[in-house]
Amino acid sequence: MNPRLVGTLVQKDLAVFFRNRLFAMITILGIIAYLVIYSVMPGTIDYTLEIGLYSPVSIPAFEELDQEGLEFVTAPTEEQLRQAVIDGRFIAGISLPADVMARLLAGERPGITVFFAADVTPEMRDAVAMVIQELGHIVTGQTLDIEVSEEVLGLDLGGMPLPPRDRLRPLLAVMLIMVETMGLATLISSELERRTINALLVTPATVADVFIAKGIAGISLAFGQAALFMAIVGGLDKQPLVVLTTLFLGALLVIAAGFLIGAVAKDMLSVLAWSIPVIIILLIPSIAVAFPGSVAGWVEALPSYYLVDTIHRASNFGAGWSDVWQNLIMLLGFVVVLAWVGVVVLRRRMQ
Amino acid sequence: MNQAITAEELTYYYNSLLAVDHISFSVAEGEILGFLGPNGAGKTTTVKILTGQLRPKGGRAYLLGMDVSRNVEKVQGQIGICFEVTNLYEQMTAIENLKLFARLFGVHPFDADALLERVGLVGRGKDRVETYSKGMKQRLMVARSILNRPMVLFLDEPTAGLDPTSSEAIRKIILEERERGATVFLTTHDMLEADKLSDRIAFMNQGKIVALDTPHNLKQKHGKRALKAKVLTTNGELEDREVVMDGPETPQAVQELFSREKVVTIHSEEATLEDVFINITGRALVE
Numbered sequence: 047m048n049p050r051l052v053g054t055l056v057q058k059d060l061a062v063f064f065r066n067r068l069f070a071m072i073t074i075l076g077i078i079a080y081l082v083i084y085s086v087m088p089g090t091i092d093y094t095l096e097i098g099l100y101s102p103v104s105i106p107a108f109e110e111l112d113q114e115g116l117e118f119v120t121a122p123t124e125e126q127l128r129q130a131v132i133d134g135r136f137i138a139g140i141s142l143p144a145d146v147m148a149r150l151l152a153g154e155r156p157g158i159t160v161f162f163a164a165d166v167t168p169e170m171r172d173a174v175a176m177v178i179q180e181l182g183h184i185v186t187g188q189t190l191d192i193e194v195s196e197e198v199l200g201l202d203l204g205g206m207p208l209p210p211r212d213r214l215r216p217l218l219a220v221m222l223i224m225v226e227t228m229g230l231a232t233l234i235s236s237e238l239e240r241r242t243i244n245a246l247l248v249t250p251a252t253v254a255d256v257f258i259a260k261g262i263a264g265i266s267l268a269f270g271q272a273a274l275f276m277a278i279v280g281g282l283d284k285q286p287l288v289v290l291t292t293l294f295l296g297a298l299l300v301i302a303a304g305f306l307i308g309a310v311a312k313d314m315l316s317v318l319a320w321s322i323p324v325i326i327i328l329l330i331p332s333i334a335v336a337f338p339g340s341v342a343g344w345v346e347a348l349p350s351y352y353l354v355d356t357i358h359r360a361s362n363f364g365a366g367w368s369d370v371w372q373n374l375i376m377l378l379g380f381v382v383v384l385a386w387v388g389v390v391v392l393r394r395r396m397q
Numbered sequence: 398m399n400q401a402i403t404a405e406e407l408t409y410y411y412n413s414l415l416a417v418d419h420i421s422f423s424v425a426e427g428e429i430l431g432f433l434g435p436n437g438a439g440k441t442t443t444v445k446i447l448t449g450q451l452r453p454k455g456g457r458a459y460l461l462g463m464d465v466s467r468n469v470e471k472v473q474g475q476i477g478i479c480f481e482v483t484n485l486y487e488q489m490t491a492i493e494n495l496k497l498f499a500r501l502f503g504v505h506p507f508d509a510d511a512l513l514e515r516v517g518l519v520g521r522g523k524d525r526v527e528t529y530s531k532g533m534k535q536r537l538m539v540a541r542s543i544l545n546r547p548m549v550l551f552l553d554e555p556t557a558g559l560d561p562t563s564s565e566a567i568r569k570i571i572l573e574e575r576e577r578g579a580t581v582f583l584t585t586h587d588m589l590e591a592d593k594l595s596d597r598i599a600f601m602n603q604g605k606i607v608a609l610d611t612p613h614n615l616k617q618k619h620g621k622r623a624l625k626a627k628v629l630t631t632n633g634e635l636e637d638r639e640v641v642m643d644g645p646e647t648p649q650a651v652q653e654l655f656s657r658e659k660v661v662t663i664h665s666e667e668a669t670l671e672d673v674f675i676n677i678t679g680r681a682l683v684e
Contacts, residue, residue, distance in 0.1 A: 054500040058486070065488035065525075241484040245541070248448055249501040250474045 047258055051251045055259030056266075059233055063263065069229045073267065076225060077275055080218040084211050084279050097174065098136035098161075100127040102144040131161045134334070138162050138174045161197050215281050216357040217332035219272045220350060223296045224328055226268035227303045228321040234260060234308025234392065235317050243396060253396065257389060261301050269297035276361065284364035289357060295374065296353040298381045303328070305388030309395045331355065349380030401426045401461060401549050401580035402447060408455030409442050416442040418604035419456065424597075426548075429571065429581040431595030431612075433588075433670065435680065439604040440584050441481075444551055447582070449473055461548055474502065477547030481554040481584075483534045487527040491518060491537050494526060495544055502545035516540040517566045532563030539567050543574060550574055553584045568594060588670040598670065602678045612670060619676045620668020624651065628658040635661065 064070045100121045119136065121127035127139040139161040143149075149156040158178060162171060237243045246256055272293045276282050282289055303324055311317040331351035335358045345351045352373040359365035359373075402424040409417040417439045424430045434440050445451040447458050449469035458465040460472045485494050492509045499507035513522045516536040526534060539555060552571065556564040571594055575581055585591050591598055592612045600608040600615075608615060622642040627635050638658065640650045642665065654660065668676075675681055 050503075051501060054497065058489075058497050061493070062486060062488055240487070241480065241482055242486055244450070244480060245478075245484050245498070246501070248450060248473050248476070248478050249498060250470050250503070251501050252470065 047254055048250070048252075051255045052259045052262065055246070055251060055256060056262045059259055059263035060266070062236075063229060063233060063267065066229075066232065069232065072225055073229070073271065076222055077271055080222060080275060081278060084215060084218060096136050097177065098127045098130050098139035099142075100124045100139065101142040101146070103142075103147055128161055131163050134163055136163070137170060140174075140178060157195060159195050159197060212362050213335065213358075215276070215279055215361060216335050216354045217329070218279075219276055219281065219293065219357060220296065220332045220354050221329060222271045222275055223268045223293065223300050223353075224325045224350075226264060226271070226297075227300045227307065227325055227328075228317060229267060230260065230264035230301060230304030231307035231311060231317045231321055232314055233263070234305065235311040235313065238308070238395060239313055247396075253393065257305075257392070260305070264301040264304055265294070265297045268300045269294050272296070276357075281357070281361040284362075285360040285366060288360040288365070288367060288370060292353060292356040292360065292370075292374065292377070295377045295381055296350075296357075299349055299353065299377065299384065302381060302384035302388045305392050306384065309388065309392035349377060349384070352377040352380070399426045399462075400424065400459075401428070402430075402582065403459040404443070404447070404456070405458075406456035407443065407446055407453050407458055409439075409446060409451060409453055415604050417446065417453075420601075420604070420606045421456075422599060422606055422609055424580055424582065426580055427575060427578050428596045429575055429583060429594055431591035431598040432582060432584045432601065433586070433591055433598060433674065434601035438601040440601055441553070443601070444478075444553060444582070444584060448476060448478055448551055474545070475547060476549045476551060477542035477545060478551045479538050479542040479553060479555050481557065483531070483538060485526045485534060485537060485541070488525060490523050490525055491529075491540075492522040494537065495541060498541050499544055504545050507544070512540050512544055513537075516570065517563075532559045535559055536563060536566060539570055543570070543579075546577070547579060549580045549582065551582045551584075554586065555583070556585070556587060556590060564590075592670055600674055600677060602674075602680070607677050608673070615670065615673045616668045619673040621672070622668060623666050624654075624663060625666050626654060626658075626663040627661045628654075629661050 064073075096117050096119060098121045099118050100123065119130075121130055121139065124141050127136075127141060130136050131139040141159040141161065143156060143158070146156045146158070160171075160174060160178070162174075237246075243256065247253065273282075273290060276289060276293065307317060307320045307324065311320050328348060328350040331345045331348050332354045334345050334351075335354050356365075356370045356373040356377070359370055400423040402422075404420055404422050406419045406421055407417055408415075408419050420439075420443065432440055432443070442451065446453045447460065447465060449465050449472050452466050461475055463472055465472050486497070489497070491513060495509045495512060496507065499505075499509070510519070510522060513519055516539055518533060518536055518540070521529070521533065526537065529537065535555065539552070542550060542552070550571075555567050555571070559567070568590065571581055571583070581594075583591065583595060595612060597609060597611050598615055599606050608619065610618070624640040624642060626638040626640070628638050630636055638654060640647060640654060671681065
């Protein structure tokens with residue numbers, strides 16, 4: 047690699063990128079639009095409580111508990127109840143033992159397990175305990191003597207409720223990163239389509255120089271925007287290094303996707319045709335974080351899950367390296383595999 | 398005289414298609430070689446091998462004494478290429494395009510304006526290339542190919558589809574580059590251009606070099622000269638007559654033409670490179 051040549055090529059790529067009015071607009075207006083969206087989102091919390099319930103015996107009185115702001119959803123097994131709480135679909139999950147009714151009626155003290163989502167506040171836990179009492183009261187007509195054991199699933203983030211706009215923040219940051227997939231893919235695709243790459247490759251610049259320059263240009267755009275956005279909206283207040291590292295890996299992920307799309311696309315239209323579905327798919331995990339319960343557990347199969355989940359945990363709850371290292375390893379793994387495939391495909395196309 | 402380009406048994410195939418079939422030739426320093434052949438003859442593949450864009454499947458290519466496959470970067474620092482297809486950064490200005498490549502070649506100091514003046518684009522350097530006409534873009538391509546003062550210049554159809562003014566400007570630059578000492582490898586379909594500019598001509602057909610000589614010798618060896626006459630017939634119409642020159646029966650045929658026919662116009666016509674190519678290969682250069 048020749049740093050002088052790579053520097054020259056990066057300058058060229060950025061110049062060409064910003065000469066494309068569409069991408070220049072997306073880049074500049076994108077940040078502004080997301081900042082506006084963030085600022086107009088409510089800064090307070092308005093929960094409708096969804097509580098999961100696993101009960102091996104049928105208790106008709108449960109249906110009477112549904113009221114405004116509270117909704118009970120039955121889970122078929124305790125394992126599914128736990129998973130639903132981990133996925134954020136329920137704020138809490140109540141697991142009743144099979145003999146709960148018999149023991150209550152016999153005047154004994156049954157044990158009830160309550161699973162809580164990681165970010166449920168102590169107040170919310172108290173509220174759920176009250177709901178259980180209410181449930182017992184409806185069933186038995188008297189105050190219950192029960193033993194409630196609480197289990198927090200995942201990192202205990204209790205006491206840190208999230209306003210909607212902070213919950214949305216990872217989504218917006220990841221959107222800023224993802225959109226650059228399109229920008230980089232267009233840079234690569236137009237270089238191939240217009241055969242300017244041929245002119246570059248008969249200068250002292252090598253294929254590696256061109257790849258590295260494209261990578262640096264893409265990372266600058268994707269990472270730069272997302273980091274700027276997070277800095278402005280306070281996303282770097284907690285664990286800035288973890289958040290920045292994650293954003294950087296996210297930018298690498300985008301570069302890899304951009305290489306792949308740029309290599310297979312024939313022109314700008316096909317770049318759009320390839321990019322939009324890829325971006326939508328990669329954004330699904332962000333939606334899962336912004337709107338808990340909206341997406342099932344399969345999102346973990348998507349590389350962007352580890353990106354958005356880490357940003358969410360680190361920027362919203364201050365999760366440190368020890369809490370997110372597994373996510374980062376997974377993300378890095380996806381980046382390496384995708385980048386390898388992208389470079390191989392692009393190299394074949396260039397030849 | 399030193400050889401600027403030497404090809405030894407160069408071979409290249411795309412899967413099972415043999416594109417370049419064991420060709421050998423050399424081009425002397427300061428020489429202009431016209432490289433002619435129909436589409437698909439293997440010209441572009443040969444140029445790609447000579448410029449290090451492709452690695453030959455067989456044989457060796459040497460540029461300025463260096464094995465191209467082993468010294469790609471060094472070789473590419475010494476050559477200039479003007480591609481057949483316009484491949485400029487159209488969103489950038491002409492000056493930005495030239496400065497980009499000057500930096501890549503490490504040309505310092507670099508005077509973009511002087512180069513633009515040389516190719517007749519003075520005053521348009523700050524305009525985006527997307528606003529240029531085809532002729533202007535081609536002239537800029539030529540400017541880009543010579544900005545590093547290459548020792549070997551590869552030009553692929555540099556005047557194709559251009560107006561006479563642009564074509565003439567480019568031909569002038571080719572001759573100037575030769576004067577400077579550069580070797581020029583000129584790929585073209587334009588017979589007249591090749592005839593006018595080239596010291597030697599190589600004909601390529603189906604992956605092989607089928608003839609390589611000076612334009613004069615090629616025409617001498619493979620073409621035929623003729624007298625072309627228009628005669629007035631008894632019913633008042635003009636008809637063409639042709640007498641092949643350089644044959645034993647030529648004096649007799651000329652005498653008969655003048656004694657039997659009423660000759661209105663007459664002129665001699667030399668064989669063209671197109672005729673020579675057809676004579677050698679049985680097919681036209683532009684099909």
